Amino acid sequence: MHGGVGEPGGTANPVPVGAQTAVEARPPVVPAGKRGTRSARRGRSGRRMLSHLGLILFGCFMLYPLIWMVSSSFKPTGEIFREPGLIPTNPTLDNYPAGWTALDSDFGRYILNSLLIVAGAIVGNIVACSMAAYAFARLKFPLRRMWFAIMLGTMMLPIHVVIVPQYIVYAQLDWINTYWPLIVPKLLATDAFFVFLMVQFIRGLPRELDDAARIDGCGHLGIFLRIIMPLAMPAVATTAIFTFIWTWNDFFSQLIFLTDPDMYTVPVALRSFVDATSRTPWGPVFAMSVVSIAPIFGFFLAGQRYLVRGIATTGLK
Amino acid sequence: MAPTLEGERPGMAAVDEGDPPRRGRRQRSRSDIVERRAAHLFLAPWFLGLALITIGPILASAYLSFTDYSLLEAPNWIGWENYDRLLDDPRFFQSLKVTFIYVGVSVPLQLAFALALALVLDRGIRGLAFYRSAYYLPSLLGSSVAIAILWRQIFGTEGLINRVLQALGWDSPPGWVSTPEYSLWTLILLHVWTFGSPMIIFLAGLRQIPRMYYEAAEVDGAGRLRRFFSITIPLLTPIIFFNFVYQVIHSFQSFTQAFIVSSGTGGPADSTLFYTLYLYRKGFGDFDMGYASALAWVLLTIVAGLTAVNFVAAKWWVFYED
Structure with a gap:
């Protein structure tokens, strides 16, 4: 996004991939001249306590709605409105089975649909985006800068601009209400974000390794498979985690391409759950909402390192 | 693929050809x-x-925008008619207005929060990783249907917020998502809530500023405020710019939140009729594919235009070190 956009080898991004430590904690710096009297030191640690207090309070305030939703999923629906507090007075597990079976199919079906699409998307993104990234990062070919700039440009393209013709084509292929419209584009590396992420990463790998492998008789495929991919595992992990979260959360394209209740994914099913009845059964709805965000939360806990680095690297959400 | 690539490895067939320099070439x-x-x-x-x-x-959508395609019959060329209709369509202008207010208010607010928190967290605070994660979590969940549903409850007539307000003595507070004056603001709040991801980018950017600049400035007698405005802010402008461009493009396309909160209508009284929601309703509700394509092209033009304006304006305020 700097002046170097569209210029492989230029600094297209503020933060280099290699800067793994860049986002880690920096030890507190106390200027030598300020190591003052005891009271001043106490004042400083008092201020520190205060800022911790502020940060914690602010964090609680931010996360309150989430925690409240989780706790409300264990309350009878009638109590949800009456209780703004977090501890249920009459805790119950009934909301979960009630929500699980509230729609035509049970929720397991929707989870399975979502998982199949997510799995396809992850495989597609890893294979196709890393291939494209290898070419952009390591190989010389005509108009490389132009293609790279186009690739970056497609990152900004709103999906809404292409969704209508895509729908028409998929309808003619009889692909509506199948998984294909949601997986095939990933197999064709249309998520330029990940191509960019991996280009940035591969550029950070020493070229000497490629040269050594070439001398040992490796072709480009060999270099890609035996040298680049094993070393690019952190970028691959970031890609997998982000693909999981984005595809799992994706609503717009799933809403459009999946209209048969049997093909619903988790978000689409949740939506029809809320809108199906005039009076929303909040208990079961919250229970299924919790089920729907639990995997994201799990991936978040497991993959934090990659997420933070991935965002810092590419500067994108 | 493998055999061809590896089989044609240079230097094998070329060994016994010509003199050395030519062979090299x-x-x-x-x-x-x-x-x-x-x-x-x-x-x-x-x-x-x-x-x-x-x-x-x-390209297909450009073509379709000049037709009256409805999926059932073959498209008819109707010239600029769809675009003429746009100009007479109050809901089109309403959706533009809603989207511009949403982007114009929520992006600066979100980035202000992100920057403020990044600055606080960058002061070598203990437990940075913990705070960072806690503040980042909403960004991961913010675009999900579950959170939009939660928002619909929290800001509903019988929602969490109103329960608290009643406890504080406001007898009958309005339903925030069902009152046209407030509904859009609940969505703006939701966007601001997801300040975590720009915050992480700001944090990474702050780490890139060499310590010695601050030390040198301090030796020269620059105070805290002066150092902030003369070092931190200028060196951070490329990142502020990046976040801004990205968030504008991104939030212009928001859809899920408005769709869920308004049950897909953009209501009440079209107050949450995001541009993409209107496009969806035209294309996939009315199957007016030609009109939806015209809407799509206007969207593309606006997003591209805003991005171009951003890049041009950047010359005046974004500072590059080299």
């Missing part, structure tokens, strides 16, 4: 050809995707 050019072919093979899926999933549909 031939070798290089042959390896260039091999490399080019490899590049095209590696890029094949991407090229295919670019043609079939991106460029093709963009």
Whole structure:
């Protein structure tokens, strides 16, 4: 996004991939001249306590709605409105089975649909985006800068601009209400974000390794498979985690391409759950909402390192 | 793929040809050809995707925007009629207004929060990783249907917020999502709530500023405020710019939140009728594909235009060190 956009080898991004430590904690710096009297030191640690207090309070305030939703999923629906507090007075597990079976199919079906699409998307993104990234990062070919700039440009393209013709084509292929419209584009590396992420990463790998492998008789495929991919595992992990979260959360394209209740994914099913009845059964709805965000939360806990680095690297959400 | 690439490795067939310098040149050019072919093979899926999933549909949508296609019959060329209709369509202007207010208010607010928190967290605070994660979590969940549903409850007539307000003595507070004056603001709040991801980018950016600048400034007697405005802010402008451009593009396309909170209507009284929501309703509610395509092209023009304006304006305020 700097002046170097569209210029492989230029600094297209503020933060280099290699800067793994860049986002880690920096030890507190106390200027030598300020190591003052005891009271001043106490004042400083008092201020520190205060800022911790502020940060914690602010964090609680931010996360309150989430925690409240989780706790409300264990309350009878009638109590949800009456209780703004977090501890249920009459805790119950009934909301979960009630929500699980509230729609035509049970929720397991929707989870399975979502998982199949997510799995396809992850495989597609890893294979196709890393291939494209290898070419952009390591190989010389005509108009490389132009293609790279186009690739970056497609990152900004709103999906809404292409969704209508895509729908028409998929309808003619009889692909509506199948998984294909949601997986095939990933197999064709249309998520330029990940191509960019991996280009940035591969550029950070020493070229000497490629040269050594070439001398040992490796072709480009060999270099890609035996040298680049094993070393690019952190970028691959970031890609997998982000693909999981984005595809799992994706609503717009799933809403459009999946209209048969049997093909619903988790978000689409949740939506029809809320809108199906005039009076929303909040208990079961919250229970299924919790089920729907639990995997994201799990991936978040497991993959934090990659997420933070991935965002810092590419500067994108 | 493998045998061809590896079989045509340079330097094998060329050994007994010509004198050394010429051979060198031939070798290089042959390896260039091999490399080019490899590049095209590696890029094949991407090229295919670019043609079939991106460029093709963009052109098709340009064509469709001049037709009255409804999926049932073949498209009829109707010239500029769809665009003429746009100009007479109050809901089109309403959706533009809603979207511009949403983007114009929520992006600066979100980035202000992100920057403020990044600055606080950058002061070498203990437990940074913990705070960072806690503040980042909403960004991961913010675009999900579950959170939009939660918002609908929290800001509903019988929602969490109103329960608290009643406890504080406000007898009958309005339903925030069901009152046209407030509904859009609940969505703006939801966007601001997801300040975590720009915050992480700001944090990474702050780490890139060399310590010695601050030390030198301190030696020169620059105070805290002066250092902030003369070092931190200028050196951070490229990142502020990046976040701004990205968030504008991104939030212009918001859909899920408005769709869920308003049950897909954009209501009440079109107060949450995001541009993309209107496009969806025209294309996939009314199956007025031609009109939806015209809407899509206007969206593309606006997003591209805003991005271009941002890049031009950047010359005046974004500071590059070199």
